[in-house]
Every structure is written in C-alpha cells, then in structure tokens.
Amino acid sequence: MINTIYRLVSPKLIEEVYGEVNLENNVIVRPTHLSICQADQRYFHGNRDPETLAKKLPMALIHEGIGEVIHDETGTFENGDLVVIIPNTPIEDDDIIAENYLRSSNFRASGFDGFMQDYVISDPNRLVKIPNDINREVAAFTELISVSAHSISRFSKLAHKRKNKIGVWGDGNLGYITSLLLKIIFPESKIVVFGKNDEKLNLFTFADDTFKINEIPEDIKIDHAFECVGGRGSQLALDQIIDLIHPEGTISLLGVSEYPVPINTRMVLEKGLLVFGTSRSGRKDFIKTIEIFKEYPRVLKYLENIVNDTIEIKNLEDINIAFEKDFNSSFGKTVLLWNK
Amino acid sequence: MIFVAILAGGTGTRMGNMDKPKQFLLLGDKPIIIHTIEKFLINEKFEEIIVLSPKQWISHTEDLILKYIPNSNKVKVIEGGKLRNDTIMNAINYIDNKPDIKEEDIIVTHDSVRPFITHRIIEENIKYAKEYGACDTVIPATDTIVESTDGNFIKSVPNRENMYQGQTPQSFNIIKLKQLYNNVSEKEKEILTDACKIFSINNEKVFLVQGEVSNIKITYPHDLKVATSILKET
Numbered sequence: 199m200i201n202t203i204y205r206l207v208s209p210k211l212i213e214e215v216y217g218e219v220n221l222e223n224n225v226i227v228r229p230t231h232l233s234i235c236q237a238d239q240r241y242f243h244g245n246r247d248p249e250t251l252a253k254k255l256p257m258a259l260i261h262e263g264i265g266e267v268i269h270d271e272t273g274t275f276e277n278g279d280l281v282v283i284i285p286n287t288p289i290e291d292d293d294i295i296a297e298n299y300l301r302s303s304n305f306r307a308s309g310f311d312g313f314m315q316d317y318v319i320s321d322p323n324r325l326v327k328i329p330n331d332i333n334r335e336v337a338a339f340t341e342l343i344s345v346s347a348h349s350i351s352r353f354s355k356l357a358h359k360r361k362n363k364i365g366v367w368g369d370g371n372l373g374y375i376t377s378l379l380l381k382i383i384f385p386e387s388k389i390v391v392f393g394k395n396d397e398k399l400n401l402f403t404f405a406d407d408t409f410k411i412n413e414i415p416e417d418i419k420i421d422h423a424f425e426c427v428g429g430r431g432s433q434l435a436l437d438q439i440i441d442l443i444h445p446e447g448t449i450s451l452l453g454v455s456e457y458p459v460p461i462n463t464r465m466v467l468e469k470g471l472l473v474f475g476t477s478r479s480g481r482k483d484f485i486k487t488i489e490i491f492k493e494y495p496r497v498l499k500y501l502e503n504i505v506n507d508t509i510e511i512k513n514l515e516d517i518n519i520a521f522e523k524d525f526n527s528s529f530g531k532t533v534l535l536w537n538k
Numbered sequence: 539m540i541f542v543a544i545l546a547g548g549t550g551t552r553m554g555n556m557d558k559p560k561q562f563l564l565l566g567d568k569p570i571i572i573h574t575i576e577k578f579l580i581n582e583k584f585e586e587i588i589v590l591s592p593k594q595w596i597s598h599t600e601d602l603i604l605k606y607i608p609n610s611n612k613v614k615v616i617e618g619g620k621l622r623n624d625t626i627m628n629a630i631n632y633i634d635n636k637p638d639i640k641e642e643d644i645i646v647t648h649d650s651v652r653p654f655i656t657h658r659i660i661e662e663n664i665k666y667a668k669e670y671g672a673c674d675t676v677i678p679a680t681d682t683i684v685e686s687t688d689g690n691f692i693k694s695v696p697n698r699e700n701m702y703q704g705q706t707p708q709s710f711n712i713i714k715l716k717q718l719y720n721n722v723s724e725k726e727k728e729i730l731t732d733a734c735k736i737f738s739i740n741n742e743k744v745f746l747v748q749g750e751v752s753n754i755k756i757t758y759p760h761d762l763k764v765a766t767s768i769l770k771e772t
Contacts, residue, residue, distance in 0.1 A: 199573055199576035200565075200566075215768070216769050221576065221580065268581065268657075277582045317580075537658055
C-alpha cells in the first residue's frame with residue numbers, strides 16, 4: 199500500500215512524500231489527535247543548529263498522539279481500538295537499561311518519521327490501548343504525561359523516604375503535569391511550585407503552594423526537587439534548588455536545554471545531593487500513565503485545563519497555522535485534529 | 539452496507555503500445571491495482587471490494603490478488619462493461635443480486651489507477667454519499683477550461699473559479715443510482731461519460747468532496763514516471 203507522509207523539508211515548509219508500506223506483521227493506525235511539543239517547534243522554526251537540521255530533515259514531525267486501529271494483521275488489536283503510539287522504538291533488549299536510555303533506540307520525529315502521516319505503520323508492541331471514551335484531546339499528549347510519570351517512577355526508586363515537601367520548578371506544561379502527578383501519587387507530600395508568571399501559577403490550583411522565583415520566603419525548604427524549566431532558565435532554577443533543598447535530597451532534571459548548564463557542584467557535594475536526569479519514556483511508563491487516568495479520573499479533568507487550542511488539520515496550510523498559533527501561545531497544549 | 543467498486547474496465551489504450559492494461563503495471567514493488575485495492579482493504583467499513591476487470595483479464599487480476607493479498611476473501615473480481623457507466627452498472631447488478639440490500643446502502647466507485655487516494659477522501663465519500671445520496675471528488679481547476687464543440691474554435695471560456703477537475707471516488711446511494719440510471723434514455727446513456735452526470739441530469743444534488751492534487755490518475759506513460767519517481771523519494 200502507498201502511504202502519504204507529511205515531512206518538514208526545511209523550516210516552515212512541509213511536503214507530501216509517498217512510501218510503500220507492508221501490511222503484514224504491522225498494525226495500521228489512523229492518527230486522530232496529535233499534539234505539538236517544543237521539540238517539534240524547534241525543528242519547525244529551524245531553531246536547531248544547521249548540522250542537526252541537515253541530518254534530521256526531511257522528517258515528519260509530532261511524537262505525541264493517539265489514533266484508531268484501522269487494520270491489524272498481527273491479531274493484537276480490534277479494528278476501531280483507540281491506541282496511544284509510543285514514539286521510542288528500541289531495537290535491542292536490555293535487562294538493566296530502560297528502553298528510553300538505550301543509545302541504539304530510535305525515536306519518532308527525532309530519528310525517523312513522526313505521526314504526521316496518512317497512516318502510522320507500527321509494531322503492535324509500540325501501541326497501548328486506551329479507553330474509547332477517554333477525553334481524546336488530553337489523551338493526545340499522553341506521551342508528555344508519561345515522561346513525567348517516568349521521572350516520578352525513577353524518583354520513587356532513588357529518593358529517601360522523607361518526602362514532606364517536594365518542589366517543582368517551572369510553570370509550563372511539564373511543570374503542571376509533573377506537579378499534578380506528584381500530588382496524586384504522593385498525596386501526603388506538600389507540592390510546591392516555583393515559577394515566573396502569576397497567571398500561569400494561578401492555574402496550579404491542586405498545588406499546596408506556589409511561589410514566584412523572585413519572591414520566595416526565606417524559611418522555605420524542600421526535601422526533593424523536580425526541574426521542569428529547561429533552556430537558559432535551567433541554571434537559575436538549579437541554583438535555587440541547590441540552595442533550598444535539604445541535604446541528601448534528590449534533584450530530578452527534566453528540562454531540556456540547548457546549552458551546557460553550570461551546576462554548583464560544591465554544594466551538591468556538601469549536601470550529598472542526588473542529581474539525576476530523566477528523558478523520554480518507554481512502554482511501561484505509558485501503561486502506568488493510562489492506569490493513572492483510569493484510577494484518578496480527576497487527573498484528566500485538570501489536564502483538560504491545559505488544552506489551549508484544538509485545530510483541525512485538513513491541508514498543509516492548516517499545519518502552518520497550528521504551529522504558528524502554538525508558537526505564540528505562552529501556556530498550554532495545541533491539539534491537532536488530524537483530518538488530512 | 540458499503541461497497542467499493544474498483545474500476546479497472548479500461549484496456550489502457552492511452553498508455554502507448556503496451557500489451558497489458560495500465561492497472562497491472564508495477565509501481566514500486568506491486569502492480570498499481572494492488573496498491574489501490576489495499577487502500578480499501580484496510581478499511582473495515584467496506585462489505586466487499588468489487589474489482590471490475592476486462593473479461594480477458596479477469597483470471598490475471600484474480601491471480602495478482604491471490605499473489606499479493608493473503609487475506610483477500612473480501613475481494614471479488616467481475617467483468618467490467620464497454621463504457622464506464624456500463625462497468626458501474628455491472629457492479630450495481632452484482633450487488634443487486636444480494637438479498638439484503640437496504641435503502642441506505644452506498645457504493646464508492648474508484649479508478650484502479652489512482653493508488654494515491656488518502657484516508658480522508660475515502661471517509662468523506664462515505665459520509666457525504668450517505669448524507670446527500672451522491673458525491674464526487676474534485677479539485678479546483680488550475681488550468682483555464684475552454685469549451686469547443688467543433689474542435690477548431692472556442693465556443694466559450696467558463697469562469698475558472700467555477701470549474702473543478704473530477705477525480706474519483708464517486709460515491710452513490712445504490713438504489714437511487716439504479717433508479718436514476720433507468721430513467722435515462724438509451725440515447726442519453728451513450729453520452730453519459732460520467733456517473734455523476736446520471737444524478738445531475740435528473741436534477742439531483744451531487745456533493746463535492748475535496749480531492750488532492752496527489753490523487754493522480756495514472757493514464758499516460760508520463761504519469762507512471764511521475765508516480766514512480768515520487769514513490770522513490772522516501
């Protein structure tokens with residue numbers, strides 16, 4: 199069968215290309231709801247170094263999305279099943295190292311084509327069934343939520359048991375999702391969010407406290423921290439975290455930065471801090487995320503608040519409009535209703 | 539129920555001096571017609587995929603389907619007609635022999651040589667054929683259309699903004715199509731080059747589904763070159 203793929207060929211220019219696909223041993227998924235990530239925006243606007251762009255493009259963007267199973271010759275799914283597609287694609291098994299950290303793993307919309315296609319052709323192992331009655335706009339960014347869930351899983355394994363107060367730095371989407379999941383998973387802990395913008399911080403109604411980073415009371419101390427800032431702000435966030443954290447606390451790094459970020463290692467040493475990075479997610483994190491959706495439906499209600507815009511995509515021009523609108527919005531997720 | 543008729547009735551005389559019809563030519567690793575059938579095979583909404591083939595090519599078509607499509611029990615090859623509408627009516631007559639055809643049932647008719655059809659086009663054909671009784675897939679005309687009745691001089695130049703180029707699928711309510719076709723005189727049938735015209739000359743509405751420039755019809759050798767080269771881009 200011939201599949202149509204919508205690839206970014208150069209900044210802001212998307213073209214259709216066509217590829218032959220094999221129906222055997224694959225599941226054919228029709229994407230229905232996609233969500234734009236910062237990484238997509240960096241490619242779309244050409245905000246990566248020229249060497250990276252030359253190496254990665256042309257490539258179909260988008261690695262957050264759900265779709266409907268149209269055809270499955272593997273016998274794993276029923277036609278009409280709603281599935282979330284896992285962008286991480288391992289090519290080897292490892293008993294110790296998680297699939298999202300294996301250097302050999304491929305990743306959709308980074309190493310190979312993302313979800314902007316007429317059909318996504320997938321191994322059944324890269325699909326996880328989700329309830330058909332789920333809020334599909336929220337489910338569209340399950341991948342981002344699973345990144346938070348993954349980070350919290352690692353935190354659970356690595357952090358000591360005193361978790362009276364957990365700080366989350368960053369008032370963006372990742373900060374919102376991470377602090378929300380922390381509140382659900384650790385209901386006894388006080389979740390404190392540190393950000394820059396009053397309007398955004400006002401949305402964190404589930405948090406026990408929120409502070410602007412330049413108005414932090416002197417007596418605030420935290421046991422553990424999550425850094426969801428990224429970019430140039432990472433350094434300032436890490437400085438504050440190292441300053442406010444109790445000894446032997448953990449610092450979970452989630453914010454992606456294009457730049458090398460200096461860290462006050464003297465204080466990391468003196469306080470005996472455990473700093474660990476987390477990136478992306480794997481199949482078990484998706485399964486865990488969907489379990490959270492089922493067990494705590496109010497999570498979905500909170501997540502509805504960060505759906506900023508839903509834009510129907512019927513032609514290539516609509517894709518450009520959606521990326522520009524998303525780029526100009528300061529908070530929230532842009533969901534693409536895929537009808538191309 | 540929803541049926542699809544893959545129209546492979548033509549013998550491809552415009553494809554140059556080739557000994558086999560254009561739908562059987564290879565595009566990438568498979569014959570064009572197989573790519574086209576697969577697009578409908580993966581959509582479970584279709585009850586049956588009826589492939590209409592020239593009589594002498596029926597066995598060949600069946601063999602190809604067996605070779606390339608392992609689970610092909612939904613695909614049926616029958617004989618096409620002399621003209622396009624005869625071919626469609628052969629499909630209608632074949633469906634008509636089934637005992638449980640209902641008023642809401644529709645048929646999606648598609649050229650076997652348009653393998654680049656997209657999911658949206660198929661879904662919108664189903665939707666609007668159900669809603670309006672008939673729909674046609676079109677794209678806005680990019681070239682100016684001129685009308686000439688003698689082949690020598692222009693009779694008129696219609697406003698391009700009102701002009702569209704017809705693609706396929708064309709989709710219809712089965713019972714309505716049959717009734718309207720039976721209303722048309724034998725003389726009119728001879729000049730009915732397009733199935734949607736059966737509806738329009740009966741003053742019935744035909745909804746326009748937005749096609750795609752890429753939904754090309756592989757008619758001439760040049761088209762096959764274009765199709766082959768764009769497929770190689772990945």
